[in-house]
Amino acid sequence: MKTLLTAEQLHDGVDRLGKEINKFYGDQPLTIVGVLTGSIVLLADLIRRLTMPLRVGLVQASSYRGTAIDPGQLTMNFDLLPDVKGRNVLLVDDIFDTGKTLVGLVDELQKHQPASVRCAVLLRKQGRQAVMKEPEYVGFEIPNAFVVGYGLDYQDAYRNLPHVAALEEHEIGKTVH
Numbered sequence: 001m002k003t004l005l006t007a008e009q010l011h012d013g014v015d016r017l018g019k020e021i022n023k024f025y026g027d028q029p030l031t032i033v034g035v036l037t038g039s040i041v042l043l044a045d046l047i048r049r050l051t052m053p054l055r056v057g058l059v060q061a062s063s064y065r066g067t068a069i070d071p072g073q074l075t076m077n078f079d080l081l082p083d084v085k086g087r088n089v090l091l092v093d094d095i096f097d098t099g100k101t102l103v104g105l106v107d108e109l110q111k112h113q114p115a116s117v118r119c120a121v122l123l124r125k126q127g128r129q130a131v132m133k134e135p136e137y138v139g140f141e142i143p144n145a146f147v148v149g150y151g152l153d154y155q156d157a158y159r160n161l162p163h164v165a166a167l168e169e170h171e172i173g174k175t176v177h
């Protein structure tokens, strides 16, 4: 695989995201909602840059992929979501690809009556979007490749890489052990 973003670039990108988010919310209380499992590394790094009164919640979303790199049916689990009624919510995910995951999550979150919902993603894949919505905060724009590391997986592997790498053609479709 080929390194796309080094640990140092990621560090700087998360700094930038943190500054933008701090600037927008100021001293207003915020609930960060991380999307399991891909957002965990970003979540841990990002919340330490935020200065407003902060709560952290989690939701789970997955589109079955298996050895494929194209998304399937979206399933969501909101059991770990704290009460967000009347609160500002920032949904944090690893990557904005087709956008269907974030749109599905935002629609579901609205049922819990938050004061506002905005979205932050580490990566946005260029030319893949299939929805009208865009995330308010984007760490990096990347070309259309399947990427792993810094929380992102292929068949649940590689989440622990400190950098982001793009899989090469011959690495896709094989079972990872």
Ligand code: IMP
Residues within 6 Å of the ligand: 038, 063, 071, 093, 094, 095, 096, 097, 098, 099, 100, 101, 102, 145, 146, 147, 148, 152, 153, 154
């Ligand atoms: P979307 O619904 O198509 O925007 O896909 C978003 C979800 O698919 C993300 O939360 C990721 O879990 C996963 N995903 C999309 N592209 C990639 C990738 O290149 N590498 C790893 N996971 C990805």
Ligand code: MG
Residues within 6 Å of the ligand: 035, 036, 037, 038, 039, 061, 093, 094
């Ligand atoms: Mg994900």
